[in-house]
Amino acid sequence: MPGLPLIPIPHPLAGNGPALVADKAAAIAGEVVAALCGDAATIAATHAARFTHLTERRLSGGAVCIDAVCAIDPAVAQRAGGGGR
Amino acid sequence: MSTATIKVDADALDDAFEARGWSDGLPVVAPTRARVDAMLRYCDRPADAELGVMPPRQGVVTPEILAVNAVMAGCRPEYFPVVLAAVEAMLEPAFNLFAVQATTHPCAPCLIVNGPIAAELGINGRYGAFGPGVRANATIGRAIRLILLNVGGAAPGILDRSTQGQPAKYAYCVAENEAESPWEPLHVERGFAPGSSTVTLTAAEGPHNLNDHVSTGAAGILATLAGAMTDMGCNNAYLYGQPTIAFGPEHAAILAADGWGKDAIREYVFEQVRLPRALWAQGGMAGMFEDLFPAADPVPIIKTPADLVIVVVGGFGRHSCWLPTFGDTTRVVTRAITRADGTPLARVADLAG
Amino acid sequence: MAIVEVLVPVAATRTTAHPLAARPARLAGARIGWLDNLKANAGALLDGIAAQLAADAVAPALRMTKNATAAAPEAVMAHLRTCDAVVLAIAD
Known part of the structure; x- marks a missing residue:
């Protein structure tokens, strides 16, 4: 639905x-x-093509995340750094 | 609308397609005009007829664009009516293809083919049916995946957000082993004529094994499947839906010999495949869908017995399997393999004239 | 080098545009509906946004939930229609 204001946040x-x-x-x-x-109408225009590039994105760079800033919660990552028992 | 063409070095075709994001990672057959036209001989609709749009990319579905991808997958032209019917099934709203394509869950559309066309095309429903070795299973299943990628835009990590994916996302197509089933075949149960051919789509995880090597009666086989299917890690435990049991013919014969029909098995699964709510509540998707699970304890994996799909697949041996699904956000859809006017197709060969 | 002409396997796209609902001129005084699809942290995200907007939106807010697997039922939609604007959180 072009123009629907969808506002993304980093996954997950x-x-x-x-x-x-x-x-x-x-x-x-x-x-x-x-x-x-x-x-x-202005809001719709702002959002109309916001994700279009994603649908045309090529896989030449491998399977990549939608958003370069997506990451595990740093607090979890820090605790995981010890590797567990 | 005519399909665009490009000129590429034949020796570097796979590199060219991979670079453009047009492949599933495996080598493809060059979709030349001649090959696509040969595929379209098995379609009695105009090549540019619009059959719908495929989410999430909203790609316009035409016989020609499906044929291009079927050629790439290695389909024989006569397989095309099955590919077309499967796509039409996926586009039915009940299948909810948008969610199936975009979810983090690993579901893939699984094709179960019934009726005489399965034998005509040599679609394997016996030994190793879910595995490799038979061109019809491999290439019809692969064509569906290429269509989901190239028409639907379900590129992994972009519009297909599946956390891990699964091998069945390459190809997932079997025939029901109707000849060795003691029960009514799936398509007849679902209201289609016994002589008709159909394709049934379910958005499923890969097959989970149900191994019972020792039981000589129904009780042991049922206990085995109940133990395996009481699975807190599947979506059905929190979202119901329509999981499938694909019985191997030996297990099916033992169950039938002891008087168990499909409806009795469904009742058994509804009553016996249940998670203690105290365990269920410790993880999974507990608390997210409380309106679906008002007070059940223990919690069933299907909302009603009728939601369990039962087929017979495989050769001899003491294995069956079950296919957990995405949940009740997608429903199983069966589509007859027909001519454009809706007339059931007795043989695909009739289409080629 | 043998050149082969092949058909492009990527389909054309067609999307359907729907006009957006009229918006209030300003958020101040607007009644906002918050729709939580109940997936993990969707509600917490809404809470966080609501906290940021609290200074602007002075009218009492409406908080509703929906099942993530289905459209909001008509009863929920009827409540949401009483709002000037609605925010839906869709979590993973």
Whole structure:
């Protein structure tokens, strides 16, 4: 649906701790406000082609993430660094 | 709308297709005009007829673009009616292809072919049916994956967000072993005429083995499947849906000999394949879909007995398998293999004139 | 070098545009509906955004949930229609 204001956050979300979820929320709050008020046609135009490039993206670089900033929660990664028992 | 063409070095075809993101990683057959036209001889619709749009990329589905991908997959032209019917099944809203394509779950559309066309095309429903070695299974299944990639845009990590994927995303196509089944075949159960041919689509994980080497009666086989299917790691434990049991013919014969029909097996699975709620609540997707699981304890993996799909697949040996699915967000869809006017096709050879 | 002409396997695309609903001019005083699809952390993300917007949105908010596997039922939609704007969180 072109123009639907979809605002992405870095994947994943389900495994994130409360602090990281709050950070991700804060990071997009401004975009949410911009999508919720004002001229609908302008908002639609802003979002119309936002993800189009993804659908045409080639695999030449291998299977890549939608967003370069996607990562495991650093707090989890730090704890995992010890490798467990 | 005519399909675009490009000129490439024949000796570097695979590199050219890989560089453009047009392959599944395996070498492809060059989709030349002559080969695509040969494929379209087995289709009585206009090559540019629009059959729908395929999510998530919203690619326009035409017989020609399907034929291009079927050629690349290595399909014989006569396989094309099965590919076309399978795509039409996936485009039915109940299948929810958008979610199937984009989910982090590893589901892949599995094709189960019934009726005389399965034998005509040599689609394997016996030994090793889910595995390699038979061109019809391998290339029809692969054509579906190439279509999902190139028409639907389900490139891994981009619009296909499956965390790990699974081998069945390369190819997932079997025939039901109707000749060695003691029961009514799947398509007849689902309302199609016994002499008709159909393809049934289910968005499933790979086959999970149900090994019972020792039971001589139904009780042991049922206990084995209940033990294996009581699976907290499958979506069905939290989202219901329509998982499939594909019984090997030996297990099916023993069950039937002891008086077990498909409906009785469904009732058994509904009642006996259940997770204690205290265990169920410790992980998985606990708490996310409480409206689906109001107070059940223990928790079943199907919402109603009728939701269990049962087929017979395989050769002799003491193995069966079950196919967990994505959950109730996708429903099993069966599509008759027909002419353009909806007339059932007795043989694909009739299409070629 | 043998050159072969091949058909491109990638389909043309066709999308359907739907006009967006009219928006309030400003968020101040608007009633916002928050729709949580119940997947892990979707609600927490909504909470985080709501906290950021709290200073602007002074009208009482409406919080609803939906099953992630299905469209929101009509009863939920009816409640959401009473809002000036709705935010849906879709988690993984």
